[in-house]
Amino acid sequence: MRVLILGAGTVGTWIADLLCRRRHSVTVVDCDPENVRRINNELDVRAVQGSASQSTVLFQADVCGADICLAVTGDDEVNIVAASMAKALGTRRAIARVYAPAFRDLSTFDYQRHFSIDRLLSLEQLSATELARAIRNPGSIPLEHFARGQLEVYEVEIDAAAPAIGIKLRNLKMPSGVRIGSILRSGRMWIASGEDQFKAGDRVSLIGFPDDIATSRHQFDSRTRSRRRQTVMIAGGGETGYHLAQTLSDQDYRVVILEMNAKRCDHLAKMLPHVTVLAANANRRMVLEDEGAGSADYFVACTGNDENNIMAGVEAREMGASHVMAVVARPDYANVVAKLGIDLAVSERDVIARQVLGFMNEGAVISSSRLPEGSIGVYEIEVFEGAQITTASLAALPLSGSCLIAAIQRDGFVRVPEASDTLRAGDVIVALIEQENLDSILEMFEAHQRVH
16 A cells, blocks of 8 residues: 655654554655665665645555545644644645644644644544553454544343343343444354343453443443442543543542642543542652552553653552553563563553554455454444435345444534434444455445446
8 A cells, every 4th residue: 555654853754653563555754864774775675855735745655546644743733634634635634743632632723624624633533542451352343443542342241130130232231322242152252133142250341431431330230339439540640640540430440649749630620520639749759659559450551651651660569559551662671571570561652653554454344353262353444426325225235243333424423323324425434344244244334336
């Protein structure tokens, strides 16, 4: 595929090298002549000097012929403008990296929709999501990056006293904003269908809006209201720590943030009223002891400094924290952290690499990822004009057991579909698809010539 990367900093160079090694045709744009010289000397790519937000530079980089444009300069506004221009000039997919949370806050303004960008990505939010999934359930469906981040996945093991036991899915009374995604039983996972009957010990994924999931999950776990809240201590109140705390439900977790900067503490306290924010230096052992790091169920170090994260994690482990995680940017530290007792090291490079590779698709598929156990994929798909999928309601289509449409994005709004819904051209959907049926399902989304 032909890829245009705007920005040759650490992230842009890393992505260019990754895609070059996978034999994609890559062009890089950067305004710094030294970066352009370095890229041309070190990588088998084409590098163009100039501002990513100028149309003449984009034309010089052959923006019209690009399959995907990744705007990853160090400037949020430049990335948004450049990705929007690339899309308007003919690039098939355009993605922009942003840092400031305001650009992804749909309650104030929908930047992604207004500028016609396919995705706004935040490395800090992606890292936080990776950490949150490891805390909640490492094998859960990675849906957080899809559907504008408005839906969540909650995985629960059905206990022996759950009201849902023995009931078929079609007869289960659930809020309209929740779907049953997958069922895991005796080591086998499959996409749920109306005829499935629940058994004790099944692991079920609920997909939907947070409030609807909260009101329905007691049907599968009768112990929900009595279960002890787990303690998560986060060292570092930057964007990664903020997003992690925001993601974890106060119904299930007691979250404590340790942050050195008093002004940042005030901001976090206002933005996260359910979180305990402490003005404290997580790099000091005495502070960790005083604040109870040793009794934490999860200790997460994301201070923005690799060495500090590793040291804080080691200290927390020695004090008795049950699980220790850290954000570690340097690839050469990857082999070290496990030997030091850190259970999970999350690398922004690895996280962005998975995201970028997920976008390298042809046809209707915008992005994709695979569940850890392998037989089910999560796909973000654009519905084309004349596609077979638009010819009937979801209930009337041959999807049962092979494909579950978990969300529909239409006119900028995301919702959980009902069986009576009919898809339209221009919709973007999120679907769980069995891999053995992938080709036949995706064919239903492709454009077909109408016969007159």
